[in-house]
Amino acid sequence: MRKYLSVGIMALMLILILAACGEKSKEDVVSKLEENLEKMDGYKAEAVMSLKTGKESQSYNIEISHKKKNYYRVLLKNEQNEEGSQIILRNDDGVFVLTPALNKSFKFQSKWPDNSSQPYLYQSLVKDVLNDSQSEFKSTDKHYVFETATNYQNSNSLPYQEIYFDKKTFTPAKVKVLDKDKNPLVEVKFSAFKLDPEFAKDEFKVEKNMTSSIFGVPAASQEESEVKEFSVFYPMETAGAELAETSETETENGKRVILTYKGDKNFTLVQEKVETSPASASPEQVNGDPVSLGFTMGALKASSLEWSYNGVNYYLASDELTKSELVDVASSVQGQQVK
Known part of the structure; x- marks a missing residue:
């Protein structure tokens, strides 16, 4: 009898030891993620961020720097299009979207990045985990995985995300942003992550980040930017409106094309060749938010959205489209060429 009792006690102790050394619970992981953010x-x-939201896949190399509490620098480098490379910056002076190759910058009165999900920012991912009490959790060999709801205030097309945290460091390893059918349309794969690094004194300064050395190419000159012709692109998503009128005028930079759409909700899309700003130009003030269109960052205002891509400026305006609809229409312009 004592023999069987002893065996039973040993088995129970073994189970307790294994449980203590076993997988962390969802609550344990969430607690550790919170602790990481508080201590760092x-x-x-x-x-590397890959996008499948347009006709052709896009890929960006991303460098992220964050210094507590409100200093951010996100470099989005498009290998296929240097003019499309941008920097999102937040410092004591505000939020900026910089395009150094064009000497172009926007300054926003915005709460970015706190007002929306950001798939490449650690604290944004943890915040989405904390805010979704219904999130799904699983453990793999190397990762703790959460499926959560997203918080894209200006778009409803990407409602879910899968976040993979490294088991050893509790830092992000991969993020998949999913559409309503759970198809991954955006994927971010982290290749390096360092907590508590040293920062250069001017790392978060606008002047430093507008220099040509950021991307290894000189800023475009006015003469280089004056290409007279460009291909006109049309939105795939039109909120039920149809193209009613196309007009074209000549400008100092070449041509300006105005597309007028009419239907339940009317809107106008203007396209013209980018005019490179003088090196001394001040940032354009925007009472709105920086938004991702997938292939580039745009400046979203109350009833308009402006962005640049492939050497062309786009301006979308409507008093009837919602902000979400403005983003959806603008996002669908990329890659849809009609001759």
């Missing part, structure tokens, strides 16, 4: 002074990370 900042981080630097490198990642």
